[in-house]
Amino acid sequence: MEKIRMTTPLVEIDGDEMTRILWAAIKEQLLEPFVDLKTEYYDLGLPKRDETRDRITHDSAEAIRKYGVGVKCATITPNAQRMEEYHLHEMWKSPNGTIRAALDGTVFRAPILVDGISPVVRNWKAPITIARHAYGDVYRGVEFAAEAGGKAELVVTGRDGQERRQTIYDFECPGVVTGQYNKDSSIDSFARACFQYALDTRQDLWFSTKDTIAKVYDGRFKERFQAIFDAEYKARFDEAGITYFYTLIDDAVARVVRSEGGFIWACKNYDGDVMSDMVSTAFGSLAMMTSVLVSPDGKYEYEAAHGTVTRHYYRYLEGEQTSTNPMATIFAWTGALAKRGELDGNEALRAFAAKLERACLDTIESGVMTKDLASLWEKGEPTVVTSDGFLAAVRSRLEQAL
Ligand code: NAP
Numbered sequence: 001m002e003k004i005r006m007t008t009p010l011v012e013i014d015g016d017e018m019t020r021i022l023w024a025a026i027k028e029q030l031l032e033p034f035v036d037l038k039t040e041y042y043d044l045g046l047p048k049r050d051e052t053r054d055r056i057t058h059d060s061a062e063a064i065r066k067y068g069v070g071v072k073c074a075t076i077t078p079n080a081q082r083m084e085e086y087h088l089h090e091m092w093k094s095p096n097g098t099i100r101a102a103l104d105g106t107v108f109r110a111p112i113l114v115d116g117i118s119p120v121v122r123n124w125k126a127p128i129t130i131a132r133h134a135y136g137d138v139y140r141g142v143e144f145a146a147e148a149g150g151k152a153e154l155v156v157t158g159r160d161g162q163e164r165r166q167t168i169y170d171f172e173c174p175g176v177v178t179g180q181y182n183k184d185s186s187i188d189s190f191a192r193a194c195f196q197y198a199l200d201t202r203q204d205l206w207f208s209t210k211d212t213i214a215k216v217y218d219g220r221f222k223e224r225f226q227a228i229f230d231a232e233y234k235a236r237f238d239e240a241g242i243t244y245f246y247t248l249i250d251d252a253v254a255r256v257v258r259s260e261g262g263f264i265w266a267c268k269n270y271d272g273d274v275m276s277d278m279v280s281t282a283f284g285s286l287a288m289m290t291s292v293l294v295s296p297d298g299k300y301e302y303e304a305a306h307g308t309v310t311r312h313y314y315r316y317l318e319g320e321q322t323s324t325n326p327m328a329t330i331f332a333w334t335g336a337l338a339k340r341g342e343l344d345g346n347e348a349l350r351a352f353a354a355k356l357e358r359a360c361l362d363t364i365e366s367g368v369m370t371k372d373l374a375s376l377w378e379k380g381e382p383t384v385v386t387s388d389g390f391l392a393a394v395r396s397r398l399e400q401a402l
């Protein structure tokens with residue numbers, strides 16, 4: 001069989017630990033035999049980040065800007081323990097944070113559904129995609145502890161030196177106080193990324209905040225979304241037959257639980273952090289959650305939502321064959337290949353991505369799966385396989401399909 005050709009390189013970003021092992025195996029078993037892979041490779045494994053003083057992370061983000069599509073393996077975000085383990089020069093920042101900031105992107109997370117593993121919420125039939133604003137609010141907040149008798153004030157000094165000042169609280173006992181911000185440019189990027197992604201995937205977009213309480217702060221989010229929608233997207237939404245819908249977050253939670261799924265739920269930073277864990281757990285497993293970073297000008301980075309699966313890696317280093325689930329990492333590749341195919345008008349590449357996804361789903365639906373899914377399986381006794389066993393089963397289905 002002749003291999004499928006690619007015209008534009010895909011930005012390939014390698015990572016750490018167990019997912020790095022899976023990465024190489026996926027390429028060897030499921031991609032390279034069928035596709036003449038054209039990638040620009042960036043090694044974001046922690047040793048290389050340290051060696052390049054994290055230059056490589058910035059370079060990889062630049063490459064995504066240039067080529068438009070990247071696929072990323074999970075990476076370690078260093079902490080004190082990792083500093084020792086890897087003898088690091090510095091506690092390098094989260095690569096995901098760096099790439100997100102460089103692309104000014106929004107993260108969309110969606111579960112992979114299989115027949116035979118039902119969501120905890122019975123009426124969910126289609127995936128719910130969470131779009132999380134990844135800038136500002138409590139994540140960039142300043143916080144203090146206050147003593148009894150202390151007074152907290154909010155002061156905004158204008159360019160002309162003019163102060164606006166308001167008492168937040170006169171503390172009669174000890175307490176805590178925080179200051180948060182967001183900015184219009186980031187809110188606008190978030191809005192555009194959400195509208196763009198809704199059009200790309202032809203799904204309705206919901207957005208929720210608490211604007212009844214935070215009238216100025218959350219009110220700004222609501223206003224910017226509506227203004228951008230009306231000016232730039234309404235006609236295209238109408239044409240695509242999809243809708244934009246704003247509601248209060250309390251109402252959104254109730255509606256989401258009662259829904260059948262199949263839409264995008266845009267959330268502010270904190271709401272998205274919490275709701276994406278809730279939604280992924282309710283759909284089954286973190287190992288079945290995909291993630292894509294979308295910039296407002298249409299650059300895409302695909303990855304798994306889970307981390308480097310450290311516990312499995314240490315067992316792997318001791319020679320054990322682990323049963324780590326490669327689904328989300330495979331789907332990161334298929335997402336990126338399909339997008340590359342779409343942008344390049346490469347139908348063969350798109351079709352290959354779809355067939356590989358189908359082969360993965362068929363494998364699980366036939367009862368063959370990794371250990372993490374076995375306890376969720378509802379159709380009798382599953383066949384639990386190692387990661388390699390799973391890849392081999394997918395490969396033989398893929399070969400038949402091709
Ligand atoms: P994790 O790697 O997601 O793993 C947490 C646990 O979830 C695992 O121990 C495993 O449970 C289960 N799990 C996750 N993915 C799985 C898979 N594909 N197959 C089977 N089980 C899976 O999270 P973590 O242990 O908190 O973090 C490990 C490292 O990853 C950290 O250094 C962190 O900085 C990094 N991280 C990176 C990203 C990213 O690059 N996007 C995201 C999150 C974390 P059992 O052990 O019970 O089997």
Ligand code: MG
Nearest residue numbers: 272273274277
């Ligand atoms: Mg979280």
